[in-house]
Amino acid sequence: MEQEPIQGNVLKTAATVAGAGALLSPVGLPILQGLAGIAFVGVGLFAAGTAAMKVGEMISGGIGQSKPPREEDSPFL
Structure with a gap:
């Protein structure tokens, strides 16, 4: 089983945190409200x-x- 390099995980985490921070900033709040x-x-x-x-x-x-109920339509059978 191969593992991702540590640098890839760190960069992915940093990008996620930066993106969330940008959306919650005063500039990003209108975008979040629009979405x-x-x-x-x-x-x-x-x-x-x-x-x-x-x-x-x-x-x-x-x-x-309306059609009469049929036995095969019953969810209980």
């Missing part, structure tokens, strides 16, 4: 899309035309 905002909007769009798909499936399936 959080993008993630929040993405989750909202995903939820809205899923809800719209469910409503579309319900409408296209018709009201009162």
Whole structure:
């Protein structure tokens, strides 16, 4: 089993610490808030899309035309 040289591990750790420090600095905080905002909007769009798909499936399936439950669909078997 080969091991990475010590210098590679030290440089990787130093880069990780420097990157985290840069994001938490006063200059990096707007970037961090922007990334959080993008993630929040993405989750909202995903939820809205899923809800719209469910409503579309319900409408296209018709009201009162649901399939009877089948034994193979049961999670308990």
